[in-house]
Amino acid sequence: MSAVEVSHLSFSYDGQNDVIKDVSFEIPKGSYTTIVGHNGSGKSTIAKLLIGLLKAKSGEIKILGNTLNEENVYSLRNHVGIVFQNPDNQFIGSTVADDIAFGLENHCVPQEQMQAIIEDVAARVNMSDFLDSEPTKLSGGQKQRVAIAGILAIAPDIIIFDESTSMLDPQGKASINEQIQKLHDERNITILSITHDMEEVAQSEYVIVLKDGKVEMQGTPKQIFEHKGKLKEMKLELPFALSFSEKLKNEGIFKDSYCTLDEVVNELCQLRSTN
Numbered sequence: 001m002s003a004v005e006v007s008h009l010s011f012s013y014d015g016q017n018d019v020i021k022d023v024s025f026e027i028p029k030g031s032y033t034t035i036v037g038h039n040g041s042g043k044s045t046i047a048k049l050l051i052g053l054l055k056a057k058s059g060e061i062k063i064l065g066n067t068l069n070e071e072n073v074y075s076l077r078n079h080v081g082i083v084f085q086n087p088d089n090q091f092i093g094s095t096v097a098d099d100i101a102f103g104l105e106n107h108c109v110p111q112e113q114m115q116a117i118i119e120d121v122a123a124r125v126n127m128s129d130f131l132d133s134e135p136t137k138l139s140g141g142q143k144q145r146v147a148i149a150g151i152l153a154i155a156p157d158i159i160i161f162d163e164s165t166s167m168l169d170p171q172g173k174a175s176i177n178e179q180i181q182k183l184h185d186e187r188n189i190t191i192l193s194i195t196h197d198m199e200e201v202a203q204s205e206y207v208i209v210l211k212d213g214k215v216e217m218q219g220t221p222k223q224i225f226e227h228k229g230k231l232k233e234m235k236l237e238l239p240f241a242l243s244f245s246e247k248l249k250n251e252g253i254f255k256d257s258y259c260t261l262d263e264v265v266n267e268l269c270q271l272r273s274t275n
């Protein structure tokens with residue numbers, strides 16, 4: 001069964017101009033998918049449609065096999081968590097612990113189980129020392145980690161990250177990307193991440209490229225990165241590992257080109273062992 005199935009989805013904010021135009025894609029359960037596209041291509045609108053914050057003009061959205069409609073939107077939201085771009089708008093509790101507890105209360109988790117869950121999820125995102133801190137006084141990266149902890153506590157089947165790392169410095173970005181990868185690897189949660197970060201795109205399993213509200217391309221990162229001209233036109237850069245390994249391939253040093261640094265390191269290690 002697919003985690004998310006979108007068929008012929010269209011949406012308009014003003015009832016006239018469609019900003020989402022006949023979009024179809026499928027996200028397998030347990031997969032890690034990224035959505036990329038230039039500013040205004042419709043990425044956040046799709047995220048809002050998927051969690052029922054916006055209502056489609058036409059087409060169908062299925063979440064875990066169920067067609068999203070007005071009757072089931074709240075119950076389906078129990079299965080889909082979202083981390084937005086600006087974490088400040090997501091905090092309700094006056095401390096990190098309270099904030100995580102709030103989500104648990106909403107999901108009717110018994111009081112006596114809460115403390116253990118809060119401690120577990122805070123440890124997973126390296127925020128154990130901040131449980132009594134005020135969320136608004138944390139750094140951008142720490143706030144995002146708290147937002148992720150809050151989502152983890154309620155253990156949804158699907159997590160949508162809507163440009164959650166765009167305001168962070170490179171270190172903060174790398175740390176959140178690592179958390180996302182971990183969620184996917186260790187807990188088999190379906191991840192849908194809307195991003196401008198091509199390094200993150202490279203680490204995902206499947207990529208959907210949006211352009212002016214339409215799906216321009218979809219495929220594995222390797223398939224997508226083959227369309228260099230199109231990506232350049234859309235002002236999307238190639239990940240560092242790919243540019244680097246392509247240069248070495250052109251010099252006859254590498255056999256192939258690679259999307260991730262891990263693959264580059266692997267090839268370098270193999271070269272060292274054969275020389």
Ligand SMILES: Nc1ncnc2c1ncn2[C@@H]1O[C@H](COP(=O)(O)OP(=O)(O)OP(=O)(O)O)[C@@H](O)[C@H]1O
Pocket residue numbers: 013014019037038039040041042043044045046
């Ligand atoms: N609340 C709104 N009312 C009217 N138009 C909107 C609204 N929100 C977005 N739009 C328009 O819908 C289109 C898609 O916007 P959306 O925010 O989904 O794009 P995006 O790809 O997420 O962009 P970005 O990368 O800048 O966040 C844009 O043309 C935008 O101007």
